[in-house]
Amino acid sequence: MKRTFLRAGVGIVAASLALGLAGCGLGTAGDGASTELSDEPVTIRMYWWGGDARHQRTQEVIDLFEKKHPNITVEAEFSDWNAYWEKLATSTAGKNSPDVIQMDQLYLASYADRGALADLRDLDISTKGMEESVLGMGESDGGLYAVPISTSAMATFVNTDLLDQIGVPLPDNTDSWTWDEYEAWAQSVTQAAPQGVYGGSLAQNEFMLQLFARQNGDELFADGDIAIDPETVEAFFQLALDSTKSGASAPASTWAETSGLALDQQPLSVGTVATTFATATQVSAYSQASGANLELVPIPTVKGGEKDADYFKAGMYWSVSSQSKHPAEAAALIDFFLNDPEAVKIIGTERGLPAISSTLDLIGDDLTPEESKAVAFSDSRLPFLGDAPAIVPNGASDVDAVIVRYMQDVLFERQTPADAAKGFIADITQSIASAG
Structure with a gap:
């Protein structure tokens, strides 16, 4: 696997979209919309998902933007993750999409390929200092339909306070530990911990499956289709089954009850597991929720x-909606979030480590101890980075939900890992074909 050093600091939509996007322009701004900033009063809408801390910081940046652009009013809209995609699908289908959209790679191709997003290369957004390999993760079918806000590495979060309480230290080889070694160590934690507390967690989303595939020299997607070997998916499901049966992680019933909970109610947050897998920049949220040293x-x-x-x-x-009547102002707001020094300092690492690596210098002195952990961890992963993978293709936006559904069948032993792997690949293949 070719190595590329990325110095950047680091479902439910498809049906609604299929019904409503036939009239959208294919990657262009709204009908007759100017790509030049107006001197007249302009109102644009900005939509994002997240918690209270994100809402507060984002609104502070919006307030600052409006002071520097007094003719532009920004109407803020936000919700939690699940409600976000339902509302965005509905508004887009109804030709009432927000001008500026917070986008995720699970849905990028679905929206871009249906013409719901403007090609940002036609707009004035500076991406100077962003690695091409990072910027490329906003491309779909030759167009740039999204600019990365941030990047983040996947990490194992460890509650060291819990380990100290039960007297089981982390092993010395965590820089290179294998899945077998992790499971054996997690078993020892479970055995030493109070009843109902477990050492390990399960890999159960697209990011983790991508990484597991890459560890095996495989890839999840390629050329707009699923590309992973069934044996790789089988091994991924087998890993989870072995972990629950050995006691390294919670049994299937407990996993099913907790897998969809909000972050502050998840097992790591409430102290019922010693470890979990999450993006490094979530350390602040998990630390606040758990009250533990991670x-x-x-x-x-x-x-x-x-x-x-x-x-x-x-x-x-x-991203900018292709329905926007004010794409220039929408682009100016995005550029402000990415590049304005005051805006960068306000946002900090709340959405991840800034995708434009030079802006990390602007926030270095203001990082919290938890944010500094995320930066240090990401820096430590630089020698192990390969090329960025292909984004989730159009039609496969519900890949996380499909993984969880088959994972549940495996854990409750309704299907073998081999059968679940075949079913998973067949379902994703069909979803992509149906969206084509």
Whole structure:
């Protein structure tokens, strides 16, 4: 796997979109919309998902932007993750999409390929200092439909306070530990911990499956289609089954009850697991929710697997709706979030490590201890980075939900890992074909 150093600091939509986007322009701004800033009063809408801390910081930046652009009014809209995509699909289908959209790579191709997003190369947004490999994660079918806000590495979060309480230290080889070693260690934690507390967690989303595939020299998607070997998916599901049966992680019933909970109710947050897998920049949220000291270490790897399997995922993106009547002002707002020094300082690492690496220098002195952990961890992963993977293709936006559904069948032993792997690939293949 070719190594590329990324110095950037690091479902439910498809049906609604299919019904409503036939009339959208194909990657162009709204009908007759000017790509030049207006001197007249302009109102644009900005939509994002997240918690209270994100809402507060984002609104502060909006207020600052309006002071510097007194003729532009920004109407803020936000919601939690699930409600976000339902509302965005509905508004887009109804030709009432927000001008500026916070986008995720799970949905980027679905919106871009249906003509719901403007090609940002036609607009004035500076991406100077952003690695081409990072910027490329905002491309779909030759156009740039999203600019990465941030990037983040996947980490194993470890509650060291819990480990101290039960007297089981982290092993010395976490920089290179294998999945087998992680499971054995997690078992020892479970055995030493109070009843109902477990050492390990399960890999159960697209990011983790991508990384697991890359460790095996495989890839999840390629050329707009699913590309992973069924044996790789089988091994991924088998890993989870072995972990629950050995006691390294919680049994299937507990997993099913907790897998969809909000972050502040998840097992790591309430102290019922010692470890979990999450993007490094979530350390602030998990630390606040758990009240515990959390250490970040690499995720386990396949024994003898690829050494450059890691990558920094584009945590989120900014996009401009192709329905926007004010694309120039929408682009100006995105550019302000990415490049204005005061805006960068306000946002900090709340959405991840800034995708434009030079802006990390602007926030270095203001980082909290938790944010500094995320930066240090991401820097430690630089020697292990490979090329960024292909984004989730159009039609596969619900890949996380499909993984969880088959994972549940495996854990409750309704399907074998091999059968679940075949079913998973068949479902994603069909979803992509149906969206084509």
